[in-house]
Structure formats: structure tokens, C-alpha cells
Amino acid sequence: MLRSTRSTLYERLGGEESIAAVISEFYDRMTQDDRVNHHFIGVNMEVLRRHQITYFMSYALGGPKHYEGNTLRKAHSGLNITSEEYEIAIKHLNSALRKFNVAIEDIARVEAFLRSVKPHIIYK
Numbered sequence: 001m002l003r004s005t006r007s008t009l010y011e012r013l014g015g016e017e018s019i020a021a022v023i024s025e026f027y028d029r030m031t032q033d034d035r036v037n038h039h040f041i042g043v044n045m046e047v048l049r050r051h052q053i054t055y056f057m058s059y060a061l062g063g064p065k066h067y068e069g070n071t072l073r074k075a076h077s078g079l080n081i082t083s084e085e086y087e088i089a090i091k092h093l094n095s096a097l098r099k100f101n102v103a104i105e106d107i108a109r110v111e112a113f114l115r116s117v118k119p120h121i122i123y124k
């Protein structure tokens, strides 16, 4: 069995195709959730989905793609995202990762990364 130190999260999640599926599931959940979906009114979801996929692949998961979107701080400035809304996003992403049978310790790694960028996303 591959030891976790011998492969990247990107590889263990199954590469680009699986990550795209997780991100789609994540956005389905976010846009169906009345507590947060007002943030996505008028947003080009296809562009957002693509940026998210490359963002996760390059920064969060150690994959090969290069993210070319806005910085997280710039993308979320003015959106007034609260800490509670951020927690809802974490829960939906965890559920999406579980649905695709990602190992619990890898889900924890993704969550730890996302917590490290929380100050860039929420409104203070």
C-alpha cells in the first residue's frame, strides 16, 4: 500500500477528473443551501468551478496545475462572508469528499489547508 508520505493528496484523490467531480458536488451543495446561496447570484459558476478546480489542484493538493485566478483575498473581498458561512462551506466540502470515498485522514488534511486560508476568505 502507498504510504501517505509517498504520494500527493492530488494523486490519492484520483487526479483531475475526481477533483472536478468533488468540486461539482461541493457547488451543488452550496447553491442548494439557502444559508449561503445568495452569495452566488450573478456569479459565472462555470468560471468559478474551473478556478476552484485548478486552485485546489495546485495549492491545496500539491498537483501539477497552475492556478491563474484572483488571489483568495481579492476574490472574496466585499462578499462579507461570515465565519458561520465559511464553516458551512467546510462541511459541504467534507461531505463531497466523503461521497467520493476520500480517506478520513486526507479529508482532515484538506480541511487543515482550508483553515489556513480562512483569514483570506471571511469578512473581518
Ligand code: HEM
Binding pocket: 036, 039, 040, 043, 044, 047, 048, 051, 052, 055, 068, 069, 070, 071, 072, 075, 076, 079, 081, 085, 086, 087, 089, 090, 114, 117, 121
Ligand atoms: C472554504 C474555502 C474557500 C476557498 C478555498 C474558496 C476559493 C475560491 C476561489 C479559488 C475562487 C475563484 C477566484 C477567481 O475566480 O478568480 C472563489 C470565488 C468565490 N467564492 Fe470562494 N472559496 C472559499 C469559500 C467561500 C465561501 C464560504 C463563500 C460564500 C459562502 C465563497 C464565495 C465565493 C464567490 C461568490 C466567489 C466568486 C466571486 C466573483 O466571481 O466575483 N467562497 N473562491
